[in-house]
Amino acid sequence: MKIFFSAGSFFPAQIGGPDNIMYWQAKALTQRGHQVWVTTTDDGIGPEIEKDRWLTTDFGRGIYVKTAIHYVPLKLLLASLMPLWRCDIVHLSNLYYPSSWLLAPLALLFGKKIVWTIHGELDPDAMIYSTGRKKAVLNFIRMMTKRIVFHSTCDAETQYAKNQFGSGVRIVQLPYFMELTPRLTRTPGDYWLYVGRIHPKKAIERLIEALPLVRIKKRLKIIGDYQNEYGQQLIELANRIGYGDQIDFLGHKKGTEKYQLMADSYCMVMPSHTENFGIVVTEALTQGTPVIASLGTPWKILSDRKAGFWSSNEVQPLAETLNQMADLDSATYEQYRKNATKLVEEYDITKNIQQWEAVYQQVLDKKL
Known part of the structure; x- marks a missing residue:
């Protein structure tokens, strides 16, 4: 399969959990022989990583575009056009980040299948901040929900998605899987x-x-x-x-x-x-x-x-x-x-990546 990920930030950035979560998933898919592209900004990225150039990495082909204003990711959108055209599946992250909700209609226009991870952004405690902007974005997303499969991680998040997008919204519920960090030698601390x-x-x-x-x-x-x-x-x-x-x-x-x-x-x-x-x-x-x-x-x-x-x-x-x-x-x-x-x-992501492969295949086969 050919899978395209796009996010506002991505490993080795450490702005939030999704930076690592999506990296582990892209890396595991690449190890399984799938073709993976990742587009992201340079937010949280140091000088050791080259910007504005496609790189061959352990998570597939990736590009970190220089973005002067984080919420105006024009270069990110442009960089996404090539993988958007070539991929089978578009896996989006961050509901409210402009590149996500702008890429979604483009993906549908190109006839691509969309999986969209919610990342806790529909939690009631998260919705009380920037309420007006979030409502506007969600209204826009609602126009596309019949052609999107959302990813939630728990029963509560699944219900939040149904509350926002309707009881018939398509949702796959899987926990986050991770690359297990080797256990370090412990010096017990009280x-x-x-x-x-x-x-x-x-x-x-x-x-x-x-x-x-x-x-x-x-x-x-x-x-x-x-x-x-x-x-x-x-x-x-x-x-x-x-x-x-x-x-x-x-x-x-x-x-x-x-x-x-x-x-x-x-x-x-x-x-x-x-x-x-x-x-x-x-x-x-x-x-x-x-x-x-x-x-x-x-x-x-x-x-x-x-x-x-x-x-x-x-x-x-x-x-x-x-x-x-x-x-x-x-x-x-x-x-x-x-x-x-x-x-x-x-x-462990290596033991569970087949679950994501099955989800993507179901989406492609229109069984989900």
């Missing part, structure tokens, strides 16, 4: 860990407020760019409740440094109000690190497999879950770590 965007939807303030209620005291390390209004509010909150000296705001981390912090941590906590998936959960699991994830995430399996806990993110219940985790005896804790390593194997 700290809780948060990894992700510093944004109100992540409910990090509830994790901070829960700390004084935890019997066994541990530090909290927070990975993410905190140089924004919400980040400063978190720092002020920590100081106000007397925990400023027990919380480390580490800023943005990536690569081996991020995974080492995951490996060394006692437990990672994702207290978000909502998540369509939460790729950081699987990243932590690759290091054998248990995870506490909120009920607003699709991670009930953590409790089912004893690889962590699925918890309310209200302060008191969250504190009780942290206490449960902290109270585990050493043998039980080590079993949780083994369970985490075993669980994440189910999300």
